[in-house]
Amino acid sequence: MPPAEGIELSRVHCRLDELLAARSMTLTRLSELVGVSLVNLSVLKNDRAKAIRFSTLTAICEALECEIGDLLVLGSVTRGN
Template identity: 80%
Template sequence: MSPSEEDEASGVHCRLDELLAERGMTLKRLSELVGVSIVNLSILKNDRARAIRYSTLSAICRALECEIGELLVRAD
C-alpha cells in the first residue's frame, strides 16, 4: 500500500447511507436538519471524509436518533 493509500484508509466506515434508508430520510432532509451541505454529507456517506467535527457528529446522530457507534464503525 502506498503512503497516499494508507492516508485514505482510515479503518472507519460511516453507515450514513444505511441509517438514512432505515429511517426513510433523504440526504437533502438530513442536510436541512443539521445545517451541513449535501456535498459534505455525501463525502461522509461515501467514506471519503478525513475528519468530522464533534458538533456535526452530534447533530447527525440527533437527527437520525442514533448513537455514534451506530453511525461510525470499524472497517477492518
Template identity: 80%
Template sequence: MAPAEGDEASDVHCRLDELLAAKGMTLTRLAELVGVSVVNLSVLKNDRARAIRFSTLQAICEALGCEVGELLVLRPGRAQT
C-alpha cells in the first residue's frame, strides 16, 4: 500500500471532541494532563495530524479513560482509488 499523498485527506477520524464532551473536560485540561500543547491537540482534534507518537496516544487514552479504537476511527464509505 502506497503512503498517502500530502494533499489527500486521511480516512482516520479523531473523536477527541466527543470524548472530551463526554468527560466534561476541556482541551486545555487535557493538554495539562498529557503534557502536550493545546495547539498540537487542536491539530489532532481537527483531523489535521499526520502522525502521533504512541506515548502521546497512550497518555491521551489514559487521561480520557478510553481505548485507542474509541479515539481514532476509520471513516466509513470513502472509496479507494
C-alpha cells in the first residue's frame, strides 16, 4: 500500500552529479572507466535505481576517488500535497 500524501519518506539520494562536476568528469567518461552503460549510470544519477551491485558501487567509487558515503546519502522526500 503506497504511503499517504504529505508523508515524508526516507530514500537514498545519489550525489553522482555533484561528484562528477567536482572532478570535471562527464558521465560518458565515467561509463568508460567503470564499464557500466551510460543508461544505467543515468538511472543511478537520477535516483531511479532500485538496486546497485557492490562491484559497480566499488568501481564508481574507485573511479571518482570517493567513499560510498560521498556517493550515496539518505535524503527525504515528501509525497503529495
